[in-house]
Every structure is written in structure tokens, then in C-alpha cells.
Amino acid sequence: MKQPFLSFDTKSLIKEFGDFNAKFIKGVGALTEIEEIDVGTAPKELIYEEDKLKLYRYSRNDPSTCRTPVLIVYALVNRQYMLDLQPDRSMIRNMLDHGLDVFIIDWGYPSKVDMYLGLDDYVNGYIDNCVDVVRGVAQSERVNLMGICQGGTFSVMYAALNPDIVQNLITVVAPVDFSTNDGLLFNWSKYLNIDALVESYRVIPGDFMNGGFLMLMPFNLNIRKYVDMLDVIEDKEKLLNFLRMEKWIFDSPGQAGACIREFIKYCYQENRLAKGELTLGGQLVDLRNITMPLLNIYASADHLVPPAAIKPLNDLVGSQDKTLYEFKGGHIGVFVGSKSQKELAPAISKWLHDRDSAPEPEAKIAEESKSAGTETAPEEVQDIAPKKPSRRKA
Amino acid sequence: MEITQSYFETWLKAQEKLFDGFIENTKRTQQLFLSQKYPALSGDAGGFNNLYSAWSSAVLKSLAEAGSGSEAIKDNLTRMLGGSNAYMKLYEVWLPLMKAAQERSLNPDAYKDYIDPSKYKELIDKVFGFDSDATKLMLNQAVQFLELISGSGQQFTTPWIEASKASLEAFPQFMQGHPESFIKIFHSLFNAFDNTVGRVFHVPPVGKDREKFELILRCFDDLSVYAAKNTEYQHTIYITGLTAMDKVVERLAEKITSGEEIKQFDEFFDIWIDTSEQAYFKLFQTEEFAKLQGELLDTALNVKAHFFRVMEMYFSDLPLALRSEMDDLYKTVYDLKKTVKKLEKQLKEVSQ
Numbered sequence: 001m002k003q004p005f006l007s008f009d010t011k012s013l014i015k016e017f018g019d020f021n022a023k024f025i026k027g028v029g030a031l032t033e034i035e036e037i038d039v040g041t042a043p044k045e046l047i048y049e050e051d052k053l054k055l056y057r058y059s060r061n062d063p064s065t066c067r068t069p070v071l072i073v074y075a076l077v078n079r080q081y082m083l084d085l086q087p088d089r090s091m092i093r094n095m096l097d098h099g100l101d102v103f104i105i106d107w108g109y110p111s112k113v114d115m116y117l118g119l120d121d122y123v124n125g126y127i128d129n130c131v132d133v134v135r136g137v138a139q140s141e142r143v144n145l146m147g148i149c150q151g152g153t154f155s156v157m158y159a160a161l162n163p164d165i166v167q168n169l170i171t172v173v174a175p176v177d178f179s180t181n182d183g184l185l186f187n188w189s190k191y192l193n194i195d196a197l198v199e200s201y202r203v204i205p206g207d208f209m210n211g212g213f214l215m216l217m218p219f220n221l222n223i224r225k226y227v228d229m230l231d232v233i234e235d236k237e238k239l240l241n242f243l244r245m246e247k248w249i250f251d252s253p254g255q256a257g258a259c260i261r262e263f264i265k266y267c268y269q270e271n272r273l274a275k276g277e278l279t280l281g282g283q284l285v286d287l288r289n290i291t292m293p294l295l296n297i298y299a300s301a302d303h304l305v306p307p308a309a310i311k312p313l314n315d316l317v318g319s320q321d322k323t324l325y326e327f328k329g330g331h332i333g334v335f336v337g338s339k340s341q342k343e344l345a346p347a348i349s350k351w352l353h354d355r356d357s358a359p360e361p362e363a364k365i366a367e368e369s370k371s372a373g374t375e376t377a378p379e380e381v382q383d384i385a386p387k388k389p390s391r392r393k394a
Numbered sequence: 395m396e397i398t399q400s401y402f403e404t405w406l407k408a409q410e411k412l413f414d415g416f417i418e419n420t421k422r423t424q425q426l427f428l429s430q431k432y433p434a435l436s437g438d439a440g441g442f443n444n445l446y447s448a449w450s451s452a453v454l455k456s457l458a459e460a461g462s463g464s465e466a467i468k469d470n471l472t473r474m475l476g477g478s479n480a481y482m483k484l485y486e487v488w489l490p491l492m493k494a495a496q497e498r499s500l501n502p503d504a505y506k507d508y509i510d511p512s513k514y515k516e517l518i519d520k521v522f523g524f525d526s527d528a529t530k531l532m533l534n535q536a537v538q539f540l541e542l543i544s545g546s547g548q549q550f551t552t553p554w555i556e557a558s559k560a561s562l563e564a565f566p567q568f569m570q571g572h573p574e575s576f577i578k579i580f581h582s583l584f585n586a587f588d589n590t591v592g593r594v595f596h597v598p599p600v601g602k603d604r605e606k607f608e609l610i611l612r613c614f615d616d617l618s619v620y621a622a623k624n625t626e627y628q629h630t631i632y633i634t635g636l637t638a639m640d641k642v643v644e645r646l647a648e649k650i651t652s653g654e655e656i657k658q659f660d661e662f663f664d665i666w667i668d669t670s671e672q673a674y675f676k677l678f679q680t681e682e683f684a685k686l687q688g689e690l691l692d693t694a695l696n697v698k699a700h701f702f703r704v705m706e707m708y709f710s711d712l713p714l715a716l717r718s719e720m721d722d723l724y725k726t727v728y729d730l731k732k733t734v735k736k737l738e739k740q741l742k743e744v745s746q
Binding site for chain 1: 466467469470471473474476477478480481485520521522523658659660663667670671674675678679681684685687688689691692695696698699702720721724725727728731732735
């Protein structure tokens, strides 16, 4: 008989399985006792609605210490309440505590009637209208634009088209250079027949998108996560933390057909934004027009948007004042990790406050124009677009 | 109120049944372990898992029947059950390995003798959400629908349908076969059909019906291409799973050789998860996989697109708004909204 290479303690195995099943039964009981999973509880006021979009302003108890309001543009693929998942994991509350006046766009849930909404409608339509409302409500000439993930890519497009309205640009885990193969989504998208997909669905279901995200780590996301959950299931607070995250992950709006088609084709497949070949509403989106201060944040272990897709932005813009910020963690940890709460939100607030004491807008425009021209091959810039394009109106 | 009461009754019964069965089963399993008679897959362990599955189904049913409560909770429970089921399924796969280890007859070279490929396939199905029954059902329904609309007198599709069903029933065997052979089966089926009965459609146009029949034929072809591509895709996934299992055993052997002891199933579980995740990540990174995945989606979308066209043709005389008509309507709404918004902005600017 050959020597065995494995040996097991049968008694401990029986106990192990007994424990597992006992935990599972308790888990089901604990789950059924929970009536509501509360998310996004920071007080806010609805200040604008357009189609399915809603624009909110978060309530403050005291006046803001930063003159320029912050408009947060979230991605279309998930819900914006990730930034305020629960009181002790809330980038929003953190920003409010640090004196910022915060506005956020809720894109809502597109239905088939929205199937023709394209990138131009989102960037030059919805975002532009929200910026106008924020400027009016906050009585500010400019806004600080903070774009998250895909919303960051949209914000980059907007800032390039409207550099005179964006005081500071903050991008958080936002892909700009899609030429990389570092992330699976980037690799897979190159073989995605997006025309057929949109033709088939009109509005791509959120579940379809989620299926792709789960495929990135199928064993951890489909099995281990739920087996591990059983270890904390008796602790109601920990269970609620888990459930809030689950709710966010699977609360995925559909994607308006025209927009996702353009986003996949122009960005993922043709990399037009980084190449300087993207046009929206008949205008070239030239990243060199981004001359305002830039804070570009990436997560070192991001499996959804790899650093290689984010970092090049700093080389593509015309800004003199540009900061590349590495967050040690993953895509989701940027928003809800304990390190994020302690480190990132305060850093963003400080970065904005540091730039809030800058000279008056008129003086700053002139200065930026000059410095941007010096850094980024002025002849080329002048050939393609005016140094300081005036605000484009429909 | 009645709904709540009914829910709790179902729930309590399920709980009672589980606990009774669980205690009984645990006792029996313990006795078997202690007397060195290990539960076999189709025996007592199977019984345990059957009980477990029956219970989890009852819980889900009671939640679904309740008709109230948070959807997010129900969804989460479903996912938790899915994860736990996979965990139990891994246990089923692993049990014979443990049995052999206890009998001191296991060695790394012979471990494959103890892995049941069909059980392992079920496990991988759970991870990736493959549902071969649902696939078969979907394809059968599609075929039935096409048969129905192509007319009761058109028995020419029957041989093809029968052949297609036979091929689909062979689905579980695919993991041990070669995808190319099955692709050939599907294509030869269609070609045989096309070269016999299909000749009817190669005659010169004889009216609008010809267009319909051609489209139906196209749907059959799409289905066969999709099934073939799906087979190739799932085959790739299963083979990677088996390769990962080889590595799991290698890692176990390394640990034991270096003096470590694997005492708990959870240790095996962790090694299996990590090793499998790495193996699939490596697969998913390849251009070949990205291409295959894209092609699979493409073939599925082709099926859907042609089905929609067939349905539009057959529903066009009914008092229903068709998809293409709704598309036109949505486009009109979109254009009008855009124009109104533009005019409103201009008005606002003028008034300022």
C-alpha cells in the first residue's frame, strides 16, 4: 500500500460541518429578522430634477469653509449612495465635516424610453445643466468637479469642454487611457459586439453588467464571500454592513443603449479620449484644455480600473498644478474602507481648501492660460482649440 | 396577515424538518465516521445534501411566498444559499479523497480516481451560474415556438428538432469530450436538414411566406451555432477547473511533504478557492478567452435578434405595439425633448 499524503481528523471534521450548518441556520434566521437595509442617510435636499436625474445638495449645520461648491458625478453603472453607505463609512459626511458644500447627481434608473441618450446628452446635457444649477444655488461662478469611476471620465470630458467653469477637477478611480490590457474588463471589451448588444437590449440590464463584474473573481465573489459572511452573521451590525454593500453591488441601473455603445466603442475599443480624437456635440474633447488644478486618485490594487488606465491623465492634461494620488487598496475600498475615511476624504478636503484661497477667478484664468501654454506645446494647442474656450451653450 | 401567517407556517415546518433531519443525519454520519464507514457520495452524504437542498429550497419558497419584506434580503439569502451550496458541493467532491486518505490508499498520482467529474461539473456550474437544465428548457421552448408558428402541417422540422434534442441531452458528457466534435454534430445536423427538406426554401420566391420560413430556418441555424459555441465555452471553463484541481492536489501534497497537516475541510476550501481563482484569472486574461466570450455573446444575441424579427412578423396583425414601433416612438420622444430643452435654454438666456 502506498503511503497516503493526506490525513484528516474525522471528529474535527464532523464538528466543522456541524458548526457550518449551525451558522447557516442562524444566518437565515438573522437575515429574516432584518426589515430594512438603510443606505445614503446623510440629510440632503432635492434641488433639481430632469427626466430621471435628480440633483441633491447635502445639508450643512454651519456655513461651508470652502467658497466653491463640489459637484460629485458618479458612474452610471452603480448607485451614488456608495459615497454615503453608512454613517461611519461615508465620504460625503467626511467631506461635510471638513467644511465642503457638496452636491451629487443621482442618475436614476433608465428605461427603454432613454435608449437614445448618448454621451453628448450626459456630458453636455445633464452634467452641464447640473453645473448651472449648482452655480446658481451656491452663488458661485465655478464648481469643483469630482468624478467617480465612469463619472470621472465624464467629468474629464466636461472639464475639457468647459475649462472656465471648473475651478478644480478631482477624478477618483476614473479610466482615461483604455489602451491597457491590465484589467480583464479592458481585455474583454475589445471583443464585445456592442452594436449587437444594444440592438438586442436597447437598455443594457444591470444584471448583465453585474454578471461581467462577478466573472472577474468568480470563486471569491460567488462562494467565499458568503461562506465568510456566516462568521459574522450573528453580529447584527456587521451583518448590516455586509448587506449594505451587497445592496449597493446588486443595485445596478440599466445602461442607456446609445451611451454605453459610445462609451465602449469610443473609449474601450478605440481609446479616442486619450488619443484626442473624441468629439461630443460637434466639439473636440481636447484634454490639453484641462488647465485647472487636477487631483487624480487611483487605487493601487484596483481590479476594475487598473492604475495603467488612470495615471496617464496627468500627462495628457494642460494643468500645471496636478497631483497623482495613490490609495493603497482596491476600487471599492477607496470609498468605504476605514483607511479611506481616515485618509482620503480629509486629503481631498485639504487639497480643495489649499486651492480655495487662490486669487480671484479672473486673475487665475489669465495665469493658468499662460502657464498651460508654456507646458503643452503652445503651437499645437492653438491649432486645435482656443486656449481658453468660452463656455459652450446649446 | 394571512400571507404572513402562511409564511411562518411554511418556515416553521421547514425549520422543524431540517432540525429533525439534521440531528438524525449528524448522528448517523458520526456513527459511520467513528465506525470507519465513510459516507459515500450516493449514500449518506448524498442524503445529507439532499436534506440540505430540500431545506434551502423550502426556505426560499417560504420567503418567496411571503410576498413582502425586503427584496434585497431575499436576494441576499438566495446568494448566501448559492455560496453555501457550492461549499457543500465541494465537500461532496472532496469526500472520496478524504475517504481514501483515511484508508491510506491515496497518493497524488491516483487522486483523479477519486474525483467524480460529474460532481465537479456541478460545482463549476454553481460557480459560473451555468444551468444546463435551463439551457435545455430554453432551447426546447424556442424550438417548440418555431414549430408552432411554422404551422402544424410543416412536419419537416420534426427530424431536426429530434436530432437537436438528442444532442442537447448529451450535454453533461461534453466535459470529457472535445468541443470540435460537438460543433461538427450541430453543423452536420443543420447541413443535413438544409440539404434535404431545406431545399424547399431554395426554390424561387413564392410570396411573403417564404420570407417567414427563411427567417425560421435562420433561427434554427442560430440556435445550433449558439449551442455549439456554448459547448466550447463551457468546455473551456470545465477543463480549467480540472486543471486547477490538479494544482490543488499538488499544493496539498507539497504541504504534507513539508510536514504540515491538513486537518480541516476549510483549509482545503481555502486552497481550492485561491488556486481556482488564479487558474481562471490566467485563462480570462488570454486573448483567446476574450474572443471566445465575445463570440458566445454574439451567437446568443443573433438568436435573440432573429427571434424578435420572427415574433414581429407574426404579431404584426395583432392589436399590439411592436418593438420597432416603440423604437420609433422613443426616438420621437428623445428628439422632441432635446428640442424643447434647447428652446428652454435659449429662452432663459434671452430673458437674462
